[in-house]
Amino acid sequence: MPADEMLVMLDGKRYNRSALVQVFTGGETALAQGSQGPDVGAIPSIAIKSLEILRDGASAQYGSDAIAGVLNYQLRDNSAGIELTSRLGSYFPTGYSRDGTDRQIAGNIGLPLGGQGFVNLSVEWSKYDQTVRNPTRPSALAFAQAFPNLAAQLPHYPGPVQQWGTPPQDGVKAVVNAGIKLDNGDQLYFFSNYANIQTNESFNYRLPVTVPKQPQDGSGTWNHHPAFNNIYLDPCTSQPTFTGCPAGGWIQDSNVFNFGVQNPNFPNAPFYPAGYTPRFYWVTRASRAAACTTTSRAPRRRTPSRSR
Incomplete structure (x- = not known):
């Protein structure tokens, strides 16, 4: 089911970005089209006091994004005390080199706010290295055999040219939670969350x-990627009509450029003589804040009915 069919709440306040948006277009990911699942990874774990789980559907009470249930994270609200935690570890997988070093430092502090309030601050820093759980591609091994002088320039040499596993990541997360009771029994409440997480993944x-x-690997060849097709540099003189020009309007002569082939006209070439592995980079920045007032009133007394 899409991630936004389970409602996530922080201290009873909705954390989902919107109600359910369903866009069905078919295919393997049809049910996830248009979904906007909340990113609970933006909350430092040290800020969590408890977790309440409603496993049954509750859309009648909470709306369409609670079809699969409700998660209610309770933030820490202590007004005193300091807690510091740290973590350091690595993986030692059989058949692979040590990798995936995991570093994390987190802290929480509670402070009083007046005589009946609190301010609670949680901060977490983390950095995770890449893990690799795959052999290298057969095409890269064939390239190294055909061009041994270029083997050392293969991506991530001597490891796999394409890295499949947990991607590297580093980030900072913070949560501020505060509240104060008023003389009339009401409570002013505020919380804010910020996260900046950077990661990248191999393709x-x-x-x-x-x-x-x-x-x-059988007979035949491993064909080169289209990114290394020749780029012709001389345009046809008959532009823009392209009369008598090859497709694309460029003369296919010796004046060409290729990202993987040495050319004396381009002293910085080739850029990728042994090929390359793209990596996708992205940054997650999340911030939100909520403030509200809760009212505490004594329940109205019911007068028992009298029977005659």
């Missing part, structure tokens, strides 16, 4: 030239 290896397959 498919781009082979620069066509190379023969190794015997264990």
Whole structure:
């Protein structure tokens, strides 16, 4: 089910960005089209006091984004005390090198606010290294055999050219939670959350030239990636009509450029003589704040009915 069909709340306040948005277009991810699941990873774990779980559907009470249940995170509200935690670890997988070093430092402090209030601050810093759980691609091994002088320039050499596993990540998260009771029994309440998380992930290896397959991979060749097709630099003189020009309007002569082939006219080339592996980078920045007043009133007394 899409992530936004479970309602997430912080201290009883809605954390989902919107109600359910369903856009059905077919395919494997059809049910997730248009979903806007809340990012609970933006909340430092040290800020959580408890978690309340409603496993049954509760859309009649909470709306369409509670079809799969409700999670209510209770933030810490202590008005005194300091807590510091740290974590350091790595993976030692069988058949792979040590990787995935995990570092985390977190702290929480509670302070009084007046005589009947509190301010609670939680901060977390973390940094995770890449884990790799895959062998290298057969096309990269074939390239190294065909061009041994370029093998050392393969991405991540001598490891796999394409890294599949937990991506590297570093980030900072913070939560401020505050409240104060008023003389009439009401309570002023405020919380704010901020996160800045940066990560990147490996994609498919781009082979620069066509190379023969190794015997264990069968017969034939591994074809080069289209990113390494020749780029012709001389435009046709008959532009813009392109009369007599090849497709694209460029003369296919010796004046060409290729990201993987040495060319004396371009001293900085080739850029990627052994191919390359793209990486996708993204930054998650999340911030939100909520303030409200809760009213405490004594329940109205009911007068018992008298029977005659």
